[in-house]
Amino acid sequence: MADQSFGESRNALLPQMRIDDLLDELISRVTQIRATRDRVQQLLQGVLAVSGGLELDQVLRTIIETATELVDARYGALGVIDGGGERLERFVTVGLAQQEIDAIGPYPTGMGLLGQLIRHPEPLRLEDIAGHEASFGFPDNHPPMRTFLGVPIRVRDTVYGNLYLTEKHGGAVFDADDETLLTTLAAAAGVAIDNARLYDDAQRRQRRMEATAELTRGLLSGVDSRDVLAVLVERVRNLSGADLVMVSLPDAATGQLVVEVASGVGAEQVSGVSRPVEGTETGAAFTEGVGRAVVDGEWDDRPLWKGIGLGPAYIAPLGVVGKVRGVLVAGKRFGALPFDAAAVRMLTEVGGQAAVALELAARRADADVLALYADRDRIGRDLHDLAIQRLFAAGMTLQSVLKITEKASVRERVTKAVEGLDDTIKVIRSTIFALSEHAAPEAAPGLRSQVLQVCHDAAEVLGFSPAVRFTGPVDFEAPEAAVEHVLAVTREALSNVARHARAARVEVDLETADGFLELRVADDGVGIPDGGRRSGLANIAERAAGLGGDCTVGPRESGGTVLVWRVPLDR
Numbered sequence: 001m002a003d004q005s006f007g008e009s010r011n012a013l014l015p016q017m018r019i020d021d022l023l024d025e026l027i028s029r030v031t032q033i034r035a036t037r038d039r040v041q042q043l044l045q046g047v048l049a050v051s052g053g054l055e056l057d058q059v060l061r062t063i064i065e066t067a068t069e070l071v072d073a074r075y076g077a078l079g080v081i082d083g084g085g086e087r088l089e090r091f092v093t094v095g096l097a098q099q100e101i102d103a104i105g106p107y108p109t110g111m112g113l114l115g116q117l118i119r120h121p122e123p124l125r126l127e128d129i130a131g132h133e134a135s136f137g138f139p140d141n142h143p144p145m146r147t148f149l150g151v152p153i154r155v156r157d158t159v160y161g162n163l164y165l166t167e168k169h170g171g172a173v174f175d176a177d178d179e180t181l182l183t184t185l186a187a188a189a190g191v192a193i194d195n196a197r198l199y200d201d202a203q204r205r206q207r208r209m210e211a212t213a214e215l216t217r218g219l220l221s222g223v224d225s226r227d228v229l230a231v232l233v234e235r236v237r238n239l240s241g242a243d244l245v246m247v248s249l250p251d252a253a254t255g256q257l258v259v260e261v262a263s264g265v266g267a268e269q270v271s272g273v274s275r276p277v278e279g280t281e282t283g284a285a286f287t288e289g290v291g292r293a294v295v296d297g298e299w300d301d302r303p304l305w306k307g308i309g310l311g312p313a314y315i316a317p318l319g320v321v322g323k324v325r326g327v328l329v330a331g332k333r334f335g336a337l338p339f340d341a342a343a344v345r346m347l348t349e350v351g352g353q354a355a356v357a358l359e360l361a362a363r364r365a366d367a368d369v370l371a372l373y374a375d376r377d378r379i380g381r382d383l384h385d386l387a388i389q390r391l392f393a394a395g396m397t398l399q400s401v402l403k404i405t406e407k408a409s410v411r412e413r414v415t416k417a418v419e420g421l422d423d424t425i426k427v428i429r430s431t432i433f434a435l436s437e438h439a440a441p442e443a444a445p446g447l448r449s450q451v452l453q454v455c456h457d458a459a460e461v462l463g464f465s466p467a468v469r470f471t472g473p474v475d476f477e478a479p480e481a482a483v484e485h486v487l488a489v490t491r492e493a494l495s496n497v498a499r500h501a502r503a504a505r506v507e508v509d510l511e512t513a514d515g516f517l518e519l520r521v522a523d524d525g526v527g528i529p530d531g532g533r534r535s536g537l538a539n540i541a542e543r544a545a546g547l548g549g550d551c552t553v554g555p556r557e558s559g560g561t562v563l564v565w566r567v568p569l570d571r
Helices: 002-050 058-069 099-103 112-119 176-221 225-240 279-289 302-306 341-402 408-435 447-462 478-499 537-544
Strands: 073-081 088-094 124-126 149-154 156-166 245-252 257-264 292-294 308-318 326-334 467-471 505-515 516-523 549-556 561-568
Touching: 002 561, 058 073, 058 176, 073 099, 099 308, 112 149, 112 156, 149 176, 156 176, 156 505, 176 225, 176 341, 225 245, 225 257, 225 326, 245 279, 245 408, 257 279, 257 505, 279 292, 279 308, 292 478, 302 537, 308 341, 326 341, 341 505, 341 549, 447 467, 447 478, 478 561, 537 549, 537 561
Parallel strands: 467 505
Antiparallel strands: 073 088, 073 156, 124 149, 149 156, 245 257, 245 326, 292 308, 308 326, 505 516, 516 561, 549 561
16 A cells, blocks of 8 residues: 555656756746847847947947957957958957056057968857967966957958957856857948948048148148148148158258158157168158058167157158159057058058149249249349439439539539439449349358348447448359458458447448459548557458458548458459
């Protein structure tokens, strides 16, 4: 009876146990369905999030943040592959504080395990990063990472970059569901990136056109080229994301490239710095007319940039081969990723358009100079053909008056008037010669301008400005050997007047006539006292004698002293 009772009791429990198992399995499947539904919903939300923006930087940031949250990873990164398909040109991270990023050092460029996905763009799941053959460890100060999930991002059938996720929370490994979700998100991310890139290209193109239009307007309006280039480099720095942008132009005197304008970190340190053309990166871009990308450690003049920490850079020539007017250099801080393809394209186009604007400005300046010279020639002809002839006729008329008058006072006044007209004619002729001088801006100053500068400098010690007059083409006829002597004699004579003459007026006349170059310095001072020191006058006389000339010093008829220093002209 006991055995029968036990058997009946056991048979009654079996259905109950099967029901419990079925309920557990059902609950488990419902839980899985709910979890899958939640993850699908999370995926849809992620797709909507990455598709909702147009700013490329923000889209990339949203993609990696969504991916990290979707697969419950602690760390995430999105690497953008450069145009060559071998390196990373941009690296966006999630999970690391800025202090940790700074401690780790430069961003990766696509070596090791990250390069595995570049070379083989297929999903990759690892339980232990260190166990993969392509892994060669982490840099110093890098947090430990074990599990790994990587998925490529394709844009129009081209691999744009990769998603890298590590350290799933709770110590779990990434599973097939994580890979499926991340692959689906990567497909949506590719569409979002394509839209953002098109928008970013349009925005960059518009800003680039605005910058070059501003450059052209500034240069053609006559504004100083340095001011216009300063605005350009500031615009380029904002467009390219560079830390330092500068423009170097060739120096005709030294043959070196000189930094004319700079903007950004270390701009004050590099402004005005000159570098040789031969054997330098900037010189190579200048001579070859081809842009050059420079990565960390490749700068030939690294000591110059060490203080400001310049790293990757791009050097764009201003012009094409054979017609390069300078170079545009954009650099980033040491450790930063190189410029992406869009930035390189922008820098190249801006460099070419800047060269065209500079060429137009140079032609405009040449046209302005030619117009100025033509106007000077016209004024000179008018002075010669009209003013001088009329003055000469007036002088002849006055001289005829001398024949019909007997009064001494009238004759004296007429004579002074004729002498005044003669002096006026000399001044006009001197002005005509000055207007005819078409020296290049970079040429050495002529004797006329140097004498004017000496007289200008002497005005401070004299207390007034000397009256200066030139007669004849002194810049063309004065012997080269006499130029320095003329300046020294003028300087010494004015110094003597300031120290001894107590004069209120000084006249400086420089004339070429009758085969001689004559300098005359006259003052209305107290004159030279008997027995006074004459060492300075002796030096002046020796200068004249050394050139085959002579020097005289004596009293002036109207009071004061007159010095006449004369040397023969070159035959």
